Amino acid sequence: MKKQTAVEWFIEQLTKNPIPQSKDEFIDGDLVDIINKTKEMEKQQIIDAIVDTEKEYIIQASCYPPQFIIDKAFNYYKETFKQD
Secondary structure, three states: OOOOOHHHHHHHHHHHOOOOOOHHHHHHOHHHHHHHHHHHHHHHHHHHHHHHHHOOOOOOOOOOOOHHHHHHHHHHHHHHOOOO
16 A cells, blocks of 8 residues: 655645635634644654664664664654744
C-alpha cells in the first residue's frame, strides 16, 4: 500500500469538505482540524525519513531504532521548522 504525503492527504480532505464561507466557520470548522492534522503528518514524515536514513548506518544496533536516532530526528525538526 502506497503512503500518502501530507500534501496529498490535505488535498483529498479539501475535496471532501466544504470550504468555509466566513471567518467564524473557518475558526470553528473542520478546516482547522484538517490543517492541524496535515502539519502533524508532515512532521512525522520528516522524522520518519531521518530515522530511515540513519538505519543505513546503524546496522548492528541491538534495538532499532536506537533512541538517539529518534532524538536526533526530533531535534532536527525542531531546529529546522517553526514550532507552533
